Amino acid sequence: MDSFWKTLKKPIFALAPMADVTDPAYRSLIAEYGKPDVTWTEFVSADGLYHTREKKGLSDAENPLMRDLLYSEAERPIVAQLFSSNPEMMAYASELCARLGFDGIDINMGCPDKSIEKQGCGAGMIKTPEVAKAIIRAAREGAARGKEGGLPVSVKTRIGYNQETMDEWLPQILSEKPDALTLHLRTRKEMSKVPAHWDLMPRAVALRDEHSPETVLLGNGDIIDLADARAKIAASGCDGVMLGRAIFGNPWLFTDRTMEDVSPKERIEALAQLAERFSALTPAKHFHILKKHFKAFIQGWPGAAELRGKLMVTNSLEELREILSTYRV
Template sequence: MFWKNLQKPFFVMAPMADVTDVAFRALVAKCGAPDVFWTEFVSADGLYHTREINKMKDEENPIMRDLMKGETERPIVAQIFSAKPEMIAYAVNLVSKLGFDGVDLNMGCPDRSIERQGCGSAMIKTPETARKIIRAARSASSLPVSVKTRIGYNKESLNEWLTALLEEAPATITLHLRTRKQMSLVPADWELMKKAVEIRNHVNSEVLLIGNGDVQDLDDARAKAAESGCDGVMLGRAMFGNPWVFAGRKSFDTPLADKLAALVALARGFEKISPPKNFAILKKHIKAFVTGFAGAAELRAKLMETESASALALVVAQHKLSEQTFSRTSL
């Protein structure tokens, strides 16, 4: 089980819908790999029903796109969600056959459409269902099962909620240090990680705890791990515009030319995803990479108008050329 072989504190990639796809993960792997990669979240019900309705093989299922993975991203955990144990068992089996190293259960997403299915954060209100889901996942394959959740629903409820999860003995639990009600509107409460570690030590000391929320870079992650005693730290938004974050770089350390080259590489990888994703999904990365320098807004506006990787690469090349012309004429 790879979790037990990681050196502590370890630093992992947060699962992020429409961000941590196969193209983004390949870029991060090249720039500086985290100790563990995570996919975007995938609906177990969606996987199953799309296959059944269309009477297709798993390999033909378009939702399998979200479970694409490259050779450079290891170890990698697939994140799934469902409120139905039989759907979880089906998806865990599939993830296991696809060669993932672990499976993660989403019990923290605040999105209403996910909660309406009894999934994501709604699980915090139904700990008995959450327990059944973990059990179903654990018995479906030999893959290590982990859980990602929040510290409570309307208010912090670590004593009840974390204890229930620990009793089911997943390999790891990631705590996004906010309640469902807090969404992402208030700072993550890292003080509570100490309380979580105490509960873990008391209830089930075998389970690894990962802290998550507002971590800026690797220095910040190391400080937070040392202060709170958690085993690992998960970084999400810190990867935006800085795929070098796990190599220890701060966002401002990287020259613009390297950022633009990374953006082009990402766009090229994004276009290889099959079935194709809407190019608009990629555009959040344009905002993140092209910022904080004179002329950023202008370049960003041009890049935002592009509809393909080659068009984006052309704008970048033209920018490079105009920069060179500018520096020659200003000599």
């Protein structure tokens, strides 16, 4: 199998999956303004894909889950993130993603959301390593049905559930030789409430070296920019990092530009572009989802708060256009 992971130059800077943030619209902007080395989709339910496509018979055009799997060529390599605790469903969804042309499959084993955990998925997988391993194998098998040679399969997880248990949990995952492993350096219990434990990363690197030296290891948690990323990679010895919340309001994150170099005019233009793409690519999604971006983009100059206040009460793309087109900074 040709794995793109083998061809990426290290250190690797990856864009994190973030539901309702790194959606097709924002990712297309990021690919243009400052492309990461590898991009993830938002997480998508494998069971949901099966049930909506096979049972409800929704056409792909009307299926909201299929819209979450939209991507553009500019984003490659692009990895589809899936979750399921049912191997058949995982195989089904991986086959589909291989047919859709994705470069890799990632399995979410870190999400703390109760509705996901209730299905035995996300961080809940840390408690059921045998299921986790079966899911990795199923993803591989499914991808091989959809594309000759299959696709690389990676895992994104945390350092433990209630407490840090890397010495037990990581060897379980690594025994399946995933092509890549992203480690969010917090437990499930810690959610995102404490600083990420970067001091633990060298131990994760040692576990990877011992159990699956070919697995690409990315660290994740609290990285603010590329300079911070380089420092953390140098200090911990991992192959790269994944950046999440730092992308809010900053599609230039994967360049060496700092936000001080980006003018208010550019920020406003980027937000306008994002809103246009959001409406064009995902018209059925609620306009209000965009509001978290309003807060993130419109800040840092005198008058930003006033503009933000006006944008926060808009209800449609037309209203947003109207305000932005008459605004002078």
